[in-house]
Amino acid sequence: MLVQFVSFLSLAASQAQALTTPAQAATSLGYLKATSDGKVIGYISKTLNANGEFEGVSPDKDSNDVAHRMLVSIDQSVTGPQSLVVENLAAADADWPFLGGIGGVNGTTIGSAGNYLLIGGTTQTLPGNPALRCGNTFTDRTGEQRNCASAFWVYNATTSAVTPQWTNDDGSVVVGDIGFVNEAFIITGGIEQFEAVWEDKVEWLNLTLQTS
Structure with missing residues (x-):
């Protein structure tokens, strides 16, 4: 009986251990492909402009575009909402390794008055929280x-679409629209506005993760 009792304890312990083991992340690496009306326009580039905004790169204009594309990691x-890590960011910008939204001229609330966000490198913030003062x-x-x-x-994971779901300063959540303007990317809360x-x-663009 003692041997049987010990075996039950061992089984219970192994089951408890199995229940408390966290799920493994399913990380994928890929490029962020930009399409408009079903046509591939290009990719988000790993290069930042003079204002610290990510630029775009197009196969039509750059025969070496693959080397210039941004490589990101996504947890499938x-x-x-999650943070995307920019894996091939320049060493000089290593302090801001996440693909982030940065307040535009009117702040970090989108969805009215034509307000918009810039897209650049940032430090990491928590999902579901409004924007805060962070390095960028x-x-x-x-x-x-x-x-x-x-x-x-x-x-x-079904369509490979990557969509911005932005939390405004008042806690409201807006599914953003991504645009390419003046050689940089923006996020706004309504195209017409x-x-x-x-x-x-x-x-105006849609983003998908291209893994190969």
């Missing part, structure tokens, strides 16, 4: 303090 096991490449380049956030990207305020020509 996460169904909600825009502030580094320009000296202007801007709030930012990193954990707002949602990955669809943005175009009613700004005269700049914008190419």
